[in-house]
Amino acid sequence: MHRLFAALLVLATSLTQAQTLRWTAQGDLQTLDPHSQNELMTNSLNNQVYEYLVRRMRDQSLGPSLATEWTQVNPLLWRVKLRAGVKFHDGSPFSAEDVVFSMQRLRDANSPFRVYANAVGMPKAVDPLTVEFTLTKPNPIFAEHLINLMVMNKRWCEAHKVTRPLNFKEKEDNYANLHTNGTGPFMLVSREPGVKTTYKRNPAWWGRTAADQGNVQEFTFVPIGNDATRTAALITGEVDLVLDPPSRDIERLRRSAGLKVVDGTENRLVFIGMDQTRDSLLYGRAPGGKNPFKEVRVRRALYQAIDIEAIKTKLMAGYAVPTGALTPSAIGSYNDPALETRLPFDLAAARKLMVEAGYPDGFEVTMDCPNNRYINDEKLCIAVASMWAQLKVKVRVNAMTRTLFFPKVEKFDTSLYLAGWGGGTVDAEVMLTPVLRNRGEQGVGVGNYSGIVNDKGDALAAASSIETDPAKRQALVKAALQAYREQVNLIPLHRQVIPWAMKAGISVPHSPANWLSVDWVKVSAK
Template sequence: MKMTIHKTVLACALMASVAMPATAETIRWARAGDALTLDPHAQNEGPTSALAHQIMEPLVMRDMTGAMVPALATEWGPSPDNPNVWVFKLREGVSFHDGAEFDSGDVVFSLKRAMTPDSDYKELLASVVDVRATGPATVEIETNGPNPIMPNNLTNLFIMDEGWANANNAVKVQDYEGGEDTFAAKNANGTGPYKLVSREPDVKTVLTINDQYWGTGQFPMEVTEIVYTPIQNAATRVAALLSGEVDFIQDVPVQDLARVASADGLDVRTAPQNRVIFFGMNMGDADLANDNVEGKNPLADVRVRRAMSMAINRDAIKQVVMRGQSQPAGMISPPFVNGWDAEMDASSRTDIAGAKALMEEAGYGDGFSIQLDCPNDRYINDEAICQAAVGMLAQIGVTVNLDAKPKAQHFPLINTLATDFYMLGWGVPTYDSEYIFNFLVHTKGEKYGSWNGTRYSNPELDAKIEALASQTDLEARNASIAEIWAVVQEEQLYIPIHHQVLNWGMKSNIGTVVAPDDAAKFKYFTIN
């Protein structure tokens, strides 16, 4: 079996074996779901960011190993005159795909755009009080206190052409949850290594090499055309790879790993992902919309939430649903992240008798029914995990009605607080717990909590979360992070399930490592 396992994100590039080449220098790329939009600030979602990385660029980015490297900024550091200011020196001689020159005005415009209410990235810039150009190739980002990890927050914040945005009525971020369609949702003008040729959402997207790219000569750039086709059905996706219709798929189903790995001319490459899968629960509303309990909310009782977590057999999900390709989780943080705690992550246990006792103690000994909202085209075996949870929760009297749907319909339920019980997966591009807290724990509001579907609100905890952005004493900051995690765990805000393992399937002549963020950045790929 030709299956290569990368045990760390810093694994060396694989030696490619001789095989049938991808057609010319074209990569025919498939995965389960499409990007939700091309608007770079409308949806903070993995496949959406992965496509954007081909076309657009941030100031700093993660390479294929997860290391932070320069992109549109060449240097950055705190201002010697003001500890609240980060200074970024911009790459000169860069142009957008339409020929417009890139400069500091585009950075100021883009970051201020990403700070607006409709932006799905506003939490990353919540501590920012001003972004200003101090020259054509210099930008200052001022925060409300010294922010030690500001560069980490910028790796997925893509820079737009201000002139293009003005000319195409794209100054405002697309209201994705509201169903708005804009020019920027289907068109793009970036500085990245590939230019958009055509876009048919959920059908096909074609990109071609940017022959004016600033990085030509610095990166392999051996892929000259990308044809991206979302294929939701797992069997169809695998069949397309086996038959040669596509060259590269990012989500080989766990049940097909051996078949793909043993096929002539194909490889499977695996690595742990910077992502955890979990269930969220509406604990804040007085009554639920999708249960059979009148006049009160069973999920508001921490004993019920804890009982539901204790009913989930994560080891069974790993062995049966994931075929060993997952790591049971006890906290909603991947191990890559600052603040992750091994003891907390090992804390989840299955205890049906204990769970039943907690349900009885909470007054729900006879159980209740509730709807579980689940995506069916986003995470590895997402719907199958939800189906397994249905049976497990039934053991403690919780009757679950499963409603699985494509991610394009699923995610707005969370953002608009239209679900009481839901699956979500979370990656952490900053590699720091503050990112998790800002999006998933802080009270939902104008700057924070956009993905907090739990309705949990704790003003004291909010203050601690907000203070992290200006704590420069890293020992004290890490102590604060540990205190916040202790509350998250004690309150059982979420039900962690597992850490994902990535399985990329591809023609053997394609040279790449598996990126921990699951974002294939094709400028790094080689074709042998």
Template sequence: MSFKSKVLTAAVLAALGATSLLANAQTIRIANQGDALSLDPHSLNESLQLSTDANAYEPLVGRNKDLSLAPLLATSWKQSTPTVWTFELRKNVKFHDGTPFTADDVIFSFARASGEGSDVKTNTADIKEVRKVNDFAIEIETKGPFPILPDVISQLMIMSKKWCEENKATMPVDRRKGIENTASFKANGTGPFRVRERQPNVRTVFTRNPTYWGKIEGNAQEVIFTPISNPATRVAALLSGEIDVMEPVPVQDIERINKSANARVISGPELRTIFLGMDQKRDELLYSSVKGKNPFKDKRVRQAFYQAIDIVGIQKTVMRGASRPTGLMVGPGINGWTDAQDKRPAYDVEAAKKLLAEAGYPNGFEVTMNCPNDRYVNDSQICQSVAANLAKIGVKINLAAETKGTYFPKILRRDTSFYMLGWTPTTYDSHNALSALMACPDDKTGTGQFNLGAYCNLKLDDLTKKIQSETDKPKRDAMIKEAFAIHIDDIGHLPLHQQTLAWGVSKKVELTQMADNYMPFKWMSVKQVAP
């Protein structure tokens, strides 16, 4: 470790130590490789931010520990017609500032999530209207039959209309433009925890909500969230007891932590799929040596890239076995996934070279690859391996790895030619991935919102719309299979793997690990230790 790294590590541990002196026995200290970029729950559709914000804000419908639907701000819901749903709202609920929760807040929040700057438009794309029945009931009318609507809105969090208006936060924080407002730094939800302190990229302190409407199963009174980008520093802090929970655990440190006296690693499969995307729309790539045309518009080039990636090598050397190579954009546990379709083209450098030559690039070409270095497990190392793989077929990758704070705004503006992204379908259904990642981008409706390379096949789009409305499961699954077959044949994206969850947890802490990598504080407890 360099002198600079040692000084930084010492400074971080000293700060954590100072925090721990203030913490009581029911304080839980959590560290992640990056920070939640905003407290605004509509500003970024990224799981760490949504997971963090969901401790202060709540949707109408949430999730149980087994990921089944759970009533939160709605006590019940029913489909009165194929396109109209009625939601009965919970009474006697207050926002953290004491303002009563009513239907007006729901209508406002859905409109806010659909508006300019929102990054969660994909959850409202097929909603025609949200209507007030009375103060504690609403109707949601969809543009067509939409049997999975409750699943789709399970992460659309409700904000206080009054608070947003008073704080000039009626529009979401726009991460693409760097526009901030009060909702970036303060939170006023109905959730089980309140935000007491927010220092971006330093720490965020949550305290138990004494007026919460429901039961808080865990005994945590305070949760201190600290971003620690250096993996070695995170591990050292866990082993020394300066923090209680860390995520993710570097794969090379799992055995070491499990052998320690104070901590253990909780592992499990994650629903997230890591993949690579390519700009397939522009006539000339923004960041490439090829001028006057776009090589990624040629399927042979996309296939060459795919066959040049040694995913098994990445699994063994970079991920140390903590990943599952995939040929689909969804993994096991997502409705519509099938083992029969989850196949990758063979890793074959010579075949890839031949394809590039046939496409007119016998000597390869140069292109910039955008990659985060603090979002997914070993993300920058994966990108480095991909770059080394592609070098074998003559493709020179200019790797631009950066913190997610600048990475996401850049790629969400589609200011990229070749990029990495990870995606967990929030509905646990393939329609979500088809609609958000593979459908032709439409800024008006929000479909294809995260199809950042603008892959487009109208037949897949038509199937995606039909899948949304189909209620017959065998027919629906058959259409999902057909849509995936189109995307596979087109090589619309380059799926890599599903990463394995690995949380480092103090032996004095009990918590629930969910396959969507959410971390609800309400299920966290500090074990009582006898004096």
């Protein structure tokens, strides 16, 4: 705590207000290696340094970045033209060899992005500014997959022996964990994990000529885990922007002189996952030594025992949109009421299902839960645990920081957990292949921490991932989502409404991806 306040004090007294930004959120980024951890804060901060071939524009459409054109030559071949004159932060030129290298690095077993890298096919450098991607099967959302794949410098990685992503799950370390060399709008100045990370403007960035670019010359990100401290830091002027202000403080911040709040629904589904693979609970105790989560009636009972409206109004202060869908955005489920509508909150029905499933007296289980990733995440786990107690299910909430939580669940070292999935992409594919499909090769099921095996859903999802006819694909996506919904393979809770609180002099477009693009931030003179 002393280090935190010291960092804030230095920031408050040393930075030039008009062209600097000091911002905070409850958790730190996990690594500077852009290929080793697929987590929002990590991705968004790394994207200030490393860039994608395409980028999300202000209206959420896809626009050019390191690529200026992407053309489908035939159903199994895409040609990508690269931007000329781009340089990495060390001055070395950007070329097709860096793209090919990065795509291969992203396909590594250590990378959680391999599902997306495999989806865009095998890259080949045609000339210094052209890359062709050869696919084994059609990809109807090729460009949407590109926006998950950051580009690194081949020679820099080779020189520093980081040609493979670090194994984050096993707490591996490498040079890229604390050092960077990208092409993006900002360059790393210093990194103190858990304390602060500072970046400065890249004067040679290719995108700086755009009329809508911001004026930030330097920014520092300071993670502040305590809700009250985070709010106080904004009110007292120690930080300029809070990405995740506590929901209970939002209205007070709206009324505070010199501050403002902008908000919108995030493209992210918050849900509960359950181990459906093991025959007995890894962390818990149930009659007969069984795993209750393998029984669909138990999963449905737990779902119907959740009073989602109470969670929305009392815990989330209205900053949540309850849903029964399994997609980050309602657009991904085509706004279909049959997919969006929740199963009803019905304790009597839930108790009956538990009796029918053979668990009239419930069972005991541990729920793994992050305490600095989602809005009120630990409190949400505690609330769900108290509701399930009415089914005689005794839940021990095992709360931990995101740096401990994600490696744990990624190793499938869990019986029950709270998580979220989403980002900039609204398409259902971002949930179907990584999270819901049976674990398989090439990254399929990389985020299936529940060990879901739903052969009907898997076949429909696989078919939808290669169907290029929009009407046929829509039918396949809906059928796949319905198959997972019927089996209650996950328990959906809500989509978060994300408020950003900031000083009145800051101008920034709110993002449904909850992604702060600092190159768009404008800070007025105080």
